[in-house]
Amino acid sequence: MELMFVPTPSISHLIPMVELAKLFTERDDRLMIKIFIMKQPSDSKVSAYIESLNSSSISNRIKFIDLPTEDEPTTSFNFFSFIESQKPLLKDVLSKLTLVEPSSDTSRVAAFVLDMFCTPMIDVANEFGIPTYIYFTSSANALGFTFYNQTLHDEHNQDILAYKDSDTELVVPSFVNKVPAKVLPSGLIDNPLFFVNLARRFKETKGIIINTFMELEPFAINSFFNAKTPLVYPVGPIMNLKGETHETQKPQNGFDVMKWLDDQPLSSVVFLCFGSMGSFEKDQVKEIAYALEHSGCRFLWSLRKPPPSGGIASPSDYTNLEEILPQGFINRTQGIGKVIGWAPQVAILAHSAIGGFVSHCGWNSTLESLWFGVPIAAWPIYAEQQLNAFEMVKELRLAAEVKMDYSKSKQIIVTAMEIERGIREVMDPNSEIRKNVKEIKEKGRKALMDGGSSHSSLDRLIVDLMGNIAHRDQFS
Template sequence: MANAELVLVPTPVTGHLVSMVEMAKLLVDRDPRLSITILIMKLPIDSEVDSYTSSFAASMAAARIRFIHLPHVNLDTKISSGSFLTDFMESYKPHIKRAVADLTNSAASTWRLAGFVIDMFCTTMIELADEIGVPSYVYFTSSAAFLGLMLHLQSLQDEQHVDITEFKNSVAELDFPSFAHPLPAKVLPSVVLFKEEVQPFLEHAKRIRAIKGIIINTFDELEPHALGSLAGLGAPMVYTVGPILNLNEETKTKADGGGRGDDIMEWLNEQPPSSVVFLCFGSRGSFRDDQVKEIAYALERSGHRFLWSLRQPPSKGKYDLPRDYTDPVEVLPEGFLDRTASVGKVIGWAPQAAVLAHPAIGGFVSHCGWNSTLESIWFGVAVATWPLYAEQQFNAFELVVELGLAVEIKMDYRRDFRMESDFVVTVDEIEGGIKKLMEDVGSERRKKVKELSEKSRKVLTEGGSSYLALDRLIEDILNYMP
């Protein structure tokens, strides 16, 4: 049998790309007949993509995985526009078509194109796979519950003619098949609350129904209810292969010159076990000055040791990534660093996985991105939720209410380019959340987190649910290969 080549098309932002590459590594490690080509589109933001791919390509992990960097495409659409992502994907179709044609022409008889694996936001590429005559699979970087939400909202809109945007500012509680509990409208993702964005977003759900299968970064034991609801929502075959994590984070430290996390780890080594609360809000996480001060006062009042990854927001109106402060003194309350020097450390970028793995960490104040959620479960660290953008409000609700794995600081806070919360989370709310997080040592919640931590590791070992799902996926890829 000829070897099988998969073409992967990730959304070119770090959180999606890294997760898809880790999934690619699992595939080629499991079966020597598979090789993978990853097509890299160029967004006008997220410079980390290039340094990540260069670093990966230079490593031993690159055997049977290669990157093809596609040319830049100039778009008139502004990045903050509701149609930007759709226009961006459409503009890359000719480049992807050409790259795949070149690949197949150069392959001769050494391998056959087995299919496309496309990111959850690249579903328009399904048309190219259909044109070429190969199956397509979606790689879903979020939760099974969120997939259920997308499919259900799309049916509400297209079959029951519900205007989803009417839920904006609503206090309603909604029934969703992927949750056992009613979902407050206030935690719906911003993208479904705006007329110009909800349609392209729900088009992804419509296309997902028509593909060969969905590879999803979760595991059966984490989301049994949500996974059980998917077939009834019209989902095709689902392969739960998670948790897929990038635990070494070498690429980021290499890109920054090597030793950026060393002083952080040295500081943690000096702290007692489970004594430190870690605050980190993802690659796009930042706050206005007034909110930063409330966090600082809350940390000081809580009396707990802390490690705080504090990032400077992009200039107003700019869609850039946050960066480290030259000197955080400019934004912190006067004297804060001196008063907390013996118990706390304020840093910029953090090697998140390495920090969560450290025995000194006792709790994690998180933005609830799905990758971070899976990392916290993997390391058995309890979470206090403070979502900012994308589907994080929804994830926070799942963690706190549906799964009982986290405490709430806030679930409906928003800080993205579509909408922003008009309130400041108060020092009392933050302090209360941190104390609840750090002081409920024997709680049911912490027991659940520890149990799921053990399960998250077992599912990837031989005979585990995710191990078996990956085997099924490979078998299906090879069987459905044209």
């Protein structure tokens, strides 16, 4: 039996999808997986990551197939138009592979598994008569909000934009608490109709695989059972914990992060890191520095340089940290803290010296932090991170708040006082948050074990996939 994976050409979506492919092949040795790779112009991260996988011990039942690379765009790059433009390329590659010829052994294709932003590829799957499943790489609550937005638009004739920056609290079926309009996902505000269409297309599929687990989001997951949605399969937490990476940087000046952490007391260091796209301007950097210095906490701070405005480049490392930090900060904090550039996040979170994590609340980072039992101080920046932060702080009590409704697009400065308050709360050794995180850490591990909730959910999914082939054989 074969599965066709189509990931979004973004490293933060590709890695969870590859980890899902590994999970499938580890669970059932009858499964073969082809992963079709779209490459964005001028993006070397995807290629570097796949190269690192090919040189590692990834299963020979997982095969990467590159779609043809098109010329650089002459106008500004549009991500969603790019996905749409790949449809004929995927169709052509599939045709050449003769994947669904009834007389061919290669016709044993059970399903397409599409990344959440690759819904245009449903059209290609339909042409080949193959069912589709969505892999939703964020939380069950974010999925619930996506369906809520569509229901609001299609059934109640309301535009989510009407609530922008208001004090309204929304009653969303997947949330226990009312959701403040101020934590609406920035992408939703920028392009609400796109997300309406996304949810519509989700409903055309046979199922939605979610990178979460029942014990983490029970209310949200249960909200789908009687809803007008496809079957939902929570199979997480799915993470890349084995070290394959698209990054080749090392912390500057030969500084050995892990060796420094080895010398710190247990759970004494707060780690600040804001993801592959996280960076701040000089005024905000100074507020963070003042907060760290005044808190007196040991710290490890991954500080990245913002890319030039108007481009799609990623943050980079500073060649001279003195140019961005307050004068004398490095000398004054020499005994208790370190400022670095790119950071090996998983390895750092796994270290026993880490006691708290100031994070942007990207879903991958959130799952990693919970896996290692590190409580989060929530400081979202963009995308659905505000919604994730609200869930972690208010719904689940697994995070402290720095500024839950922060968005980079609002161009506000989070004060040193707000940052310090969040740091002190997340580093409190006796806090309820720390106790809750320790409990969910154990539950996340059990969910993946034989008989656990996610283990059982994946078994159900594989049975359903096998049923797809049996159904097609019956009517072929």
